[in-house]
Amino acid sequence: MQINWQDAAAIWPNAPMVVSETIDGEAIIMHHGNGHYFDARGTGGLIWQAVEAGWSMSAIAARLATATGIDGAQAMASVGIFLTELAAQDLVRAGNGPALALDAAPAMDFAPPTFDVHADLADMLLLDPVHDVDEGGWPQPRAVEVAD
Helix, strand or coil, X not given: CCCCHHHCCEEEECCCCEEEEEECCEEEEEECCCCCEEEEXXXXXXXXXXXXXXXXXXXXXXXXXXXXXXXXXXXXXXXHHHHHXXXXXXXXXXXXXXXXXXXXXXXXXCCCCCCEEECCCHHHHHHCHHHHECCCCCCCECCCCCCC
């Protein structure tokens, strides 16, 4: 299903399956469902920060345009393509809720936003028993239902 990102009041990481951390402008994103992790640098990291804050597509595009000096139409197109790529990896979802404030984005040269997919450690990451817990967290294992 194709999401019309322009209609979304807010765009969020697909929690709780997706967790991330942004360090020095690089977003490191992990999908707990498949064990893949991703990194987004430059304009991709800048966009991911706004996704973490629950911004709308138009607000994200305005942030990109201000930081890079590109026009609004190019920013909207770039953000739309990037969000579609993130959605294809099950990393983002449309939602509601108030957006969180962010500091002004640093000035940077424009390059189309991208991210790298890393699946090399997926088997190891999925072996982690933390993934098999209930809402109480580790070390409480998820109850196993036995079929009659």
